[in-house]
Amino acid sequence: MRAFHSNKGITSLHVGVAVLAALLLFFIVAFVYTHQDSNWLKTAFEESVRKTRLVQTMKSELLASAEAEKSSVMADTDEASKAFAEQSIQASQNVESARIELKALAKENSRETKLLDDFSSCWGKLREIDKEVLSLAVQNTNLKALRLSFVPAATAIRHMEKELNQLMDSVDSSSDAAGIIRLASKAVTGALNIYALEAPHIAETTEAEMDRTEANMKQFNEQVRDALNTLDKQMGGSGKSFIGEAWKSYQDFWTINSEIVALSRRNSNIRSFAVSLGQKRNTMAQCLDLLNALQDAVQQGAEVKATR
16 A cells, blocks of 8 residues: 555656646747747848838939939039039949849848849939930030130120221221121121021031021121122221231131030030930839839838738
8 A cells, every 4th residue: 555655656746747847848948939039020120121221222312313413414514514423423323232232132022022123124224324414414515615605706706896897997988988898797797697596506406407507607607708808809008907807806706616516516415404304304203113112012021020
């Protein structure tokens, strides 16, 4: 009877130890699982925050690049245009750096990867457009043409007009004054007509219209040269000196006008402005829409992970 009680006690003790061991194991497993799950959630949250910051960086730098590009297009000096172009390029490089970093983080998420791939395609197109716009903007050919027209060309015209006015004053009482004044006026009028065509040529966007404008310039140029040549043959003494100075001033003007036409033909400011407002704006809007969708996908992914 005593042996029976002893065996029964030993059995109860074993069962108690086993239960305690099972409970201890359960708590250890639960602790480890909970701890690991907590770390996983923390890591997932941190990754989500990092992704969100990268997308926001891409958006802000994309907008900064576009703003600097517009400033480069609108700048009135080569120095300012180049400075803004460099700012635009730097912001663009920041977008690219963030895109590459985000690609590494988003590679296991199919929706994020798809949106990022779509953005990358759009971004590639946008960078090509930016390259064209900035390469044109820094040339500033239309602005350079305007500056030449406003100052050197106008100055040469005034000098020519001054010399021919002095010529007309000097022959006012001579018998052939009417013919000389008519020729001098014809020369001044022709030069002024050429000058008046410079601004429309600089603002023109079509080759055909530029061709017509230049054809008119050539006709007026022939008018001026014919009048000055005739006057040169007729005049002597002080009149000859006035014609010589008028010729020199007109030659200076025609040389400047030729440079203006060449710069205007390149049309860099107008072309860059047109691309910036047209193709660039549409592609930019598409890229921003994709970034907004990507940001939503990142946030939704974080919410799904948090509920697991």
